[in-house]
Amino acid sequence: MNVLVCVKRVAMVGSRIVLTADAREVDVRQLGFTMSPHEECAVEEAIRIVERCGGVVTVMTLGPAEASEQLRDAASLGATRLVHLVSDGREWDPVSTAEALVSAVWSLEGESGPFDLILFGNEAADTGDYQVGVRVAQALGRPSISGVKHLDVGEQTLEARREYRGGEERYEIALPCVIAVKEGINLPRYPSLPGRMRAKKVIIEEIPVEWREGSLRTVRLRVPEEPRDRAEILGVGVDGVGALVTLFEQWGILA
């Protein structure tokens, strides 16, 4: 099974997002970075599939030079081939992102055969666009489904399940295909020490890419006004319990 996972480097924003002075970006100077959460699960899922069926896990990212950290993280978990579309750090819109990924897929498949399965995260934590996987699938002429929380991969087809109205929908889809997964599909492993050592030695294949302006253009970012300001402290320790029960009564919480 030849599996490709596409991941994105995102900031770990903690408890409050701070913007740059021109309000066009998140101020990331004090922040750490990670792979977007759904994509951590996509990498884990790919590794599990290959552990069971054999094959190769390739992980690809489009991002600045520093995004090689996220590729190495994926390698420390078990990915064996790393591909970096190196950008100048500007934000890419979903249309251009998909186009760059598609041309990289064509070139990788030309070298080493088709990917049976391409995995995405359902949406990136930062931009939340919900569409890159679908665009890539469309351009490659492959079927796709998003929001997947369970995968069973067979030789010719896979079964995908996702949540819908308090239940689960099932899909049976022919390979090769494109699947966007959600966190909860698995619990990602932590990297082992040998995994980390191995990851340092994996060669990252770099492909330069040219940024293009999209048709959805950011004017500014802003932190929304929150409905609440500061909590009223009802008490320290068990002192506030009585007051809280009274509030529950007022709110109609207690039968």
Place this chain on the structure above:
Amino acid sequence: MSVVRSQTQSEVARGGVLCFVERDDDGLADASLRALTLARGLCGVVGRTLVAAVMGELDELETETLTHFGVGDAYQVVLDDLEGYSPSAWATALLELVEVLGSDVLVAAGSDRGQEVLAHVGARTGLPMAANCLSASWTDSRSLELSRQRWGGSLVEDATLEGVPALLTVAADGVLAEGSPSPTAATIRTHRSTPRDLDRRVVVSEWIARGGGVSLADARVVVGGGRGVGSEEGFGALDELAALLGAAVGVSRAVTSAGWRPHAQQVGQTGTKISPELYLACGISGATQHLAGCRSAKHVVTINTDADAPFLSRADYALVGDLGVIVPALSEAIRSRQKS
């Protein structure tokens, strides 16, 4: 590539604002009513018609709801020889309607299906799609200015969008559903669509109900636990309190990452978004990831050892101290109240 417009059907007003409307267990989905509200705002002073597209036949109550929300034309979409959800087939039908109507905007709910179907329309046409919009207005006939959620709603992006039709999904927790001040009866029409062979590659094959317990998304009361609960065993006291309150238990991402609780109980940007009357958050620091999932709670109370925890700036009330002591005391107080 832009969408080629076909011959006008004489009786249909051209240039309508098209909104894809979904159903849930109680009729038209709440997220779709929010989408209709935003879409109606784009009909503007020139008086574009608000057009709804619904898969399958409309019943009387649904038609009344559409009328209430200002829909002028309601299309029941019938797919030839295809049952159930198919993102690609539904996108095909919507693209046909965009052509028939000459619509310059297509709106959907920011639901799993809404995002997916519109992403297919975007992929097929090469047009951009703006996800989770909070507001949108025309700047000229080809461009919109809009606000949309990022970071699960922790950040708002003001942006411009060019391209016809404009493709927008509407944030399910950021726009209120409001009926039209001047509704006129919706005209029911039918659109038959023949899915392409390509569309038939992905069709839902089965839906399995999952039983048991109060659903987190719909719960009236949610008792939340975070890293501060300390262990898997520590959740015993929270489970007990939740049972007393008829509440669902929700947890932070730290808890599911540690394997203390299943992901199905995770509240947050990558978990479930909740909108209870009361969210009682115990031992949760208040990371952006978590706050993105509980913004719609009516009353928020936190129990936290740290009076400076970020959650205290997002809660109505706080109890400061050890949740291992406070939670059992709260359960006891509720129990003795029930006895008296």
